[in-house]
Amino acid sequence: MKSLGSIRRDFAPWNDPNAKPYIQFDKVTKKFGDFTAVNNLSLTIFEREFFALLGASGCGKSTLLRMLAGFEEPTAGRILLDGQDLRGIPPYRRPVNMMFQSYALFPHMTVENNIAFGLKQDGMPKPEIAARVGEMLKLVKLEQFAKRKPHQLSGGQRQRVALARSVAKRPKVLLLDEPLGALDKKLREETQFELMDLQQSLGLTFVVVTHDQEEAMTMADRIAIIDKGEVMQVATPAEVYEAPGSRFVAGFVGNVNMFEGKIAHGEAGAASIDAGNGITIRTENTGDAATGAAVAFAIRPEKIKISSTRPAGAVNAIEGEVYDIAYLGDMTVYHVRLDDGQVVRASTMNAARITEDPLSWNDRAWVSFRPDAGVVLTR
Incomplete structure (x- = not known):
């Protein structure tokens, strides 16, 4: 069976109609005065899932996390955890823990005492605390730093202490x-x-808030793209990248080239798009777009080939001029200005040390791509 990108084939409860969501945001709204931070948002997260809330600053993702933690209450709607409505339950009584960006370690305590703090507050017997702290230190590979204080640790080590304390x-x-x-x-x-390895070994549900696309794409089983307090798309990293549901998602996640146009002719999932200025694009991923519909054709830079001559047999090939080049070591990024003024970004992996078809600034060049390389977006 073909799939979009690498996946954990043994874990995809969101595709099981009988699977019960572990966390549910049910038509949740949160207002701060006249400002709506979260707007009638619904979202489901499954047990043992590594779930990412991804969006720009101020989009509402941290507000969602704080409501789940109990630091904020929804203005409207419900948040359920394992079927229980969390409204009115204070943070310290919720079966969740939160790790902050600042780590919030106690500077006067050793590493082991920082990890043990919450366990002592809960009245756990001393032998059990010692065993649990030892287990956590081993888990985050900090056994030899148990007696140190936070200021004696590197940033990465402090991060692991905060993580150990959070899961203890x-x-x-x-x-x-x-x-x-x-x-x-x-x-x-x-x-x-x-x-990722820690989440797998513990079998816990992780919900991470980030504005870093690469971070979300690397760690998460699924990603929710948030914008202005609303969910724009929820999907696996590969689906978000290869099959974005809208122009916004395509433009927000990674780099993308966008050709605006109309479906000139379509049949059985394939179509021709009139992109203006004599550019016609043949595509095999039209979705439900009908003939005459205004659409955007989105294609990622790595799906585009660049060459000094028109490739033989290329279905989609457009000529332009190289006006910017960025050599990044593992890849080279070309910006090609088409004759109509649009700029196309193409990236090429530097698999060999020597380039057979070198291109330089101001050279005429062809950008080409396969009919199945991009997607048609109607939103």
Whole structure:
């Protein structure tokens, strides 16, 4: 069976009509005075899912997380966890824990005492606390740092202490608000995989808020794209990227080229799009777009080939001029200005050290792509 991108084939409860959602946002609205942060939003999350809320600053994603944690109450609607309505239940009585971007570690306490703090507050017996703390230290690979204080640790180590403290109480759901924002790029990439492995080993439900697309795409089983307090699309990372549901999602996640036009002729899922200025695009992914409909044809830069001559047999090929080049090591990004003024972005992997068909600034070039390389968007 063909699929869009890599998937966990043994875990996809959202495709099972009999699966019961673990977390439900049911027509939730949250207002702060005249400002609506969340607008009549409905969303379901399943047990053991690593779920990401992705959106720009101010879109309402952190407000959703705070309402689930109990720090805010919905103005309207319900939030259910394992079938229980959470309205009126204070944060400390909810089976969730929240890890903040600042980590909020106690500076005067050692690593092991930071991890043990919540367990002591709950009155857990000392032998059980010691065993649990030892288990958490081993889980986050910080056994040798147990006696250190936060200021004696690196940013990545402090992040792991905060994580260990968050899961020590065995919450049903762990909420992570921009958890990797304070880390440098390389450490952030390493920690993403550590979080994924930790979530798998613990079997907990993780809900992460982030504005970092790469972070969400790497870690999450599914992503909810949020804009102005509303859900724009919920899907797996590969589906969000390869089959965006709207112009907004296509433009928000990753880089994309967009050709506006009308369906000139369509049949059996294939169509010709009149994109104006003599450009006609043949596509095999028209969805339910009818002949004459105004649409956008969206195609990712890596799906476009660039060459100095028109490729033989190419169905879709458009000529232009190279006006910008960015060499990024693993890939080269070309900006090609078409004769009608539109700029097309094409990216090429640098699989070999030497380029057979080198292109430079101001060269005439052809961009080409397959009929199944892009998608037609009606919204």
